[in-house]
Amino acid sequence: MENEKAVTLQDIANRLNLSVVTISKALRNHPDISIKTTKLIKKVAEEMGYMPNIMARNLSSRKSNTLGLVVPKIAHHFFGAIIESIFDLAFQQNYETILTVSQENAEREKKHLLTLLSMKVDGIIISVTQETKDLSVFEMIERRGVPIVFIDRVPESAQNYNIVKVDDYNGAYKAIEHAYNLGYRKIAHFGGATNINIGRDRMNGFKDAMNNFGIEINPNWIFEGGYSENSGYEFFMKLYKENNLPELILAVTYPVALGIYMAAKEVGLEIPKDIDVICFGNAKVQSFLSPPLSCIDQPTDLISKNAIDLIMKKIDDEDNEIAPQQIVLDTSLVLRGTCIKKH
Amino acid sequence: MENEKAVTLQDIANRLNLSVVTISKALRNHPDISIKTTKLIKKVAEEMGYMPNIMARNLSSRKSNTLGLVVPKIAHHFFGAIIESIFDLAFQQNYETILTVSQENAEREKKHLLTLLSMKVDGIIISVTQETKDLSVFEMIERRGVPIVFIDRVPESAQNYNIVKVDDYNGAYKAIEHAYNLGYRKIAHFGGATNINIGRDRMNGFKDAMNNFGIEINPNWIFEGGYSENSGYEFFMKLYKENNLPELILAVTYPVALGIYMAAKEVGLEIPKDIDVICFGNAKVQSFLSPPLSCIDQPTDLISKNAIDLIMKKIDDEDNEIAPQQIVLDTSLVLRGTCIKKH
DNA sequence: TTGTAAGCGTTATCAC
DNA sequence: GTGATAACGCTTACAA
Numbered sequence: 001m002e003n004e005k006a007v008t009l010q011d012i013a014n015r016l017n018l019s020v021v022t023i024s025k026a027l028r029n030h031p032d033i034s035i036k037t038t039k040l041i042k043k044v045a046e047e048m049g050y051m052p053n054i055m056a057r058n059l060s061s062r063k064s065n066t067l068g069l070v071v072p073k074i075a076h077h078f079f080g081a082i083i084e085s086i087f088d089l090a091f092q093q094n095y096e097t098i099l100t101v102s103q104e105n106a107e108r109e110k111k112h113l114l115t116l117l118s119m120k121v122d123g124i125i126i127s128v129t130q131e132t133k134d135l136s137v138f139e140m141i142e143r144r145g146v147p148i149v150f151i152d153r154v155p156e157s158a159q160n161y162n163i164v165k166v167d168d169y170n171g172a173y174k175a176i177e178h179a180y181n182l183g184y185r186k187i188a189h190f191g192g193a194t195n196i197n198i199g200r201d202r203m204n205g206f207k208d209a210m211n212n213f214g215i216e217i218n219p220n221w222i223f224e225g226g227y228s229e230n231s232g233y234e235f236f237m238k239l240y241k242e243n244n245l246p247e248l249i250l251a252v253t254y255p256v257a258l259g260i261y262m263a264a265k266e267v268g269l270e271i272p273k274d275i276d277v278i279c280f281g282n283a284k285v286q287s288f289l290s291p292p293l294s295c296i297d298q299p300t301d302l303i304s305k306n307a308i309d310l311i312m313k314k315i316d317d318e319d320n321e322i323a324p325q326q327i328v329l330d331t332s333l334v335l336r337g338t339c340i341k342k343h
Numbered sequence: 344m345e346n347e348k349a350v351t352l353q354d355i356a357n358r359l360n361l362s363v364v365t366i367s368k369a370l371r372n373h374p375d376i377s378i379k380t381t382k383l384i385k386k387v388a389e390e391m392g393y394m395p396n397i398m399a400r401n402l403s404s405r406k407s408n409t410l411g412l413v414v415p416k417i418a419h420h421f422f423g424a425i426i427e428s429i430f431d432l433a434f435q436q437n438y439e440t441i442l443t444v445s446q447e448n449a450e451r452e453k454k455h456l457l458t459l460l461s462m463k464v465d466g467i468i469i470s471v472t473q474e475t476k477d478l479s480v481f482e483m484i485e486r487r488g489v490p491i492v493f494i495d496r497v498p499e500s501a502q503n504y505n506i507v508k509v510d511d512y513n514g515a516y517k518a519i520e521h522a523y524n525l526g527y528r529k530i531a532h533f534g535g536a537t538n539i540n541i542g543r544d545r546m547n548g549f550k551d552a553m554n555n556f557g558i559e560i561n562p563n564w565i566f567e568g569g570y571s572e573n574s575g576y577e578f579f580m581k582l583y584k585e586n587n588l589p590e591l592i593l594a595v596t597y598p599v600a601l602g603i604y605m606a607a608k609e610v611g612l613e614i615p616k617d618i619d620v621i622c623f624g625n626a627k628v629q630s631f632l633s634p635p636l637s638c639i640d641q642p643t644d645l646i647s648k649n650a651i652d653l654i655m656k657k658i659d660d661e662d663n664e665i666a667p668q669q670i671v672l673d674t675s676l677v678l679r680g681t682c683i684k685k686h
Numbered sequence: 687t688t689g690t691a692a693g694c695g696t697t698a699t700c701a702c
Numbered sequence: 703g704t705g706a707t708a709a710c711g712c713t714t715a716c717a718a
Contacts, residue, residue: 003488008711019689024713034687049483054461055407056711059398059694074430075423084417087444091451096458099442101430108434115439118397140392145346229627261631284572288604290633320346351695362705367697377703399695402710 007050016044027052058120066096067311068116070126072104072153077254077283078300079127082151085304086125093312095122106131113137123147123311128155130193130227147314151307152298154197162314163326164306168198168280171296171331172205172250175278178333179248180213183342184276188221188246190235190256199224202252202280221246232259240267245275248339254281257293271338278339280331291337302329350393359387370395401463409439410654411459413469415447415496420597420626421643422470425494428647429468436655438465447570449474456480466490466654471498473536473570490657494650495641497540505657506669507649511541511623514639514674515548515593518621521676522591523556526685527619531564531589533578533599542567545595545623564589575602583610588618591682597624600636614681621682623674634680645672 009020009027016023018041026033026041027050033041058064067090071079083099090097098121102109106129114137116124124146132155141148142161149162172189179187189206192199203224210217220242223235232251236259239245251257257279264271271277271291282297306327313322352370356363361384369376369384370393376384401407410433414422426442433440441464445452449472457480459467467489475498484491485504492505515532522530532549535542546567553560563585566578575594579602582588594600600622607614614620614634625640649670656665 004486006487022688032687051457051461053402053463053711055398055402055463059396059402060713062694064398074417074427075420077418080418080423084444087417087442088446096441098439099430101427103431114394118394120396120398143347144349258628258631265631285601285628285632288601288608288633289628289631364705375703396695403697405710
């Protein structure tokens with residue numbers, strides 16, 4: 001069974017006794033070609049089932065209408081939401097999005113970035129892994145003239161790039177302030193890696209708030225380095241075994257909070273009575289947890305929107321005249337069944 | 344500020360006074376070239392920061408090492424899990440994956456499929472929208488010789504394509520059998536669109552089980568057409584307003600069940616006491632809902648694994664000698680805090 | 687308004 | 703072992 005061969009511009013040109021160029025122009029609505037001819041060509045192309053070869057088109061035009069997106073994880077509410085809206089916004093502007101997943105692995109991330117460059121994407125949006133420190137790839141991407149926008153997670157030393165992030169510092173601060181007003185004094189922070197901003201800023205917001213409100217910081221209640229269910233579970237279990245649980249835990253992400261829910265359930269402790277929790281991130285399902293989980297909302301749609309706007313602006317800015325831009329979005333406290341009163 | 348130009352094979356060839364062909368072959372470990380030369384060329388290429396232009400490579404080799412993936416949604420546990428593992432498995436086999444999202448819109452889906460063809464992907468894995476009926480695109484893809492594998496959702500008339508799905512019929516049947524043994528007799532099904540298999544099979548499994556166990560089917564308790572939170576919410580509210588709630592609802596997806604949780608909470612009914620629920624799909628978070636949600640588990644990892652294996656086999660099968668294959672995976676009942684006793 | 691020529695960066699083929 | 707040549711399908715000058 002022989003496969004149908006793809007129809008090319010040449011095929012259409014042959015059929016109509018016109019040149020390839022005329023066909024090409026007509027199909028792209030180039031004003032050079034008369035309306036009548038254009039119409040005819042389009043009709044015939046449609047009939048013949050013509051489909052442009054994007055490889056050839058991109059190679060020739062040195063423009064791919066493609067965005068690269070790099071995230072550490074997909075099956076995670078925060079990233080799922082961001083990916084979905086970025087895809088949607090890009091599609092609306094006639095851009096394809098090439099998604100790659102680093103799985104929190106810096107080496108893999110680098111490989112993906114090189115692949116994206118090889119694919120000649122017009123711009124790159126990235127949320128880096130926990131371990132990303134080496135900026136050389138990003139510098140190289142810059143030198144190549146490919147616009148790059150960091151979202152949410154930004155390596156420590158990349159503060160001068162294009163960035164769209166959330167005011168993590170104030171988010172943590174607000175949460176602690178709220179807890180303080182509730183009467184909480186024994187507060188832990190299950191934090192993330194502090195070599196990237198989200199971990200660092202949330203940690204700093206936590207510490208500054210604690211200090212400002214005159215609450216003592218217990219170093220045994222401070223953890224660094226995890227964003228997953230596992231981390232939340234393990235940190236909790238460690239404190240539980242030491243018989244050293246705090247009254248309230250500020251969790252760096254929603255999965256970490258879920259890990260805490262898991263652990264608490266396992267050892268028969270009741271949230272929020274025996275141990276209270278609040279976290280960063282706002283998944284719809286949090287309302288239906290037992291108890292409903294309060295959080296510091298990160299506006300995923302706004303992150304995506306701003307990232308796309310920024311990258312498009314940069315792509316259009318061919319002479320690279322626009323300075324890098326740092327956009328910081330506000331968080332808000334969403335209170336449900338946790339962290340609403342002291343027990 | 345001028346951008347750094349990308350290094351090409353020609354640049355390396357010039358530097359070494361060799362031909363482009365030699366460079367190209369060496370970098371691909373072609374046996375034509377001596378080990379010594381190959382080594383030298385690789386070293387210089389590395390030094391010069393050479394990165395292949397994938398567009399050019401694909402155009403020339405008529406092979407893209409790229410898979411196309413089409414799903415109706417991303418921010419959804421089931422698809423998130425599938426996407427993540429497909430990306431991972433493809434990456435391990437040196438394939439890039441181009442993800443596109445149909446947003447449950449058949450027209451958009453068709454557009455994405457054409458784009459994937461235009462991008463010359465080597466194979467396509469798709470989970471269709473609720474409304475996909477027109478098979479012409481798929482026929483065309485087949486004629487073009489691009490392997491295609493349907494996962495989970497398959498259009499009614501596409502039963503002869505490559506398929507990896509779940510035994511939805513038996514899943515529903517088992518759930519009803521279990522409910523029957525618990526003593527439930529007033530059972531509703533909040534189902535999906537029945538023009539695709541998952542809705543249809545679950546509905547049939549439900550109905551056959553009901554009939555076999557001699558339970559009367561109340562047509563007012565049968566809904567068709569929704570897979571989202573909204574549907575669950577609306578169907579529930581409709582019955583609630585009619586004062587016509589069943590004892591147990593079999594929900595076609597986890598989001599539908601979540602919609603039911605939402606609605607029940609809003610009107611002050613308690614799950615599972617006042618109204619009980621079980622659903623298809625198994626998200627980790629279901630254990631932490633209040634109450635923990637029981638479900639018919641769909642093995643997402645197995646779906647992905649089988650889909651990748653199948654598509655790779657098809658890609659390698661250049662003469663198209665292997666017949667289309669239908670793989671049906673078993674479900675299992677995961678019982679937690681719902682549908683565990685009659686109230 | 688249409689067409690010619692050149693080139694995008696790579697790989698396949700075949701000759702040396 | 704190495705390389706010249708053509709080709710992949712398209713676009714961008716520029717010429718007619």
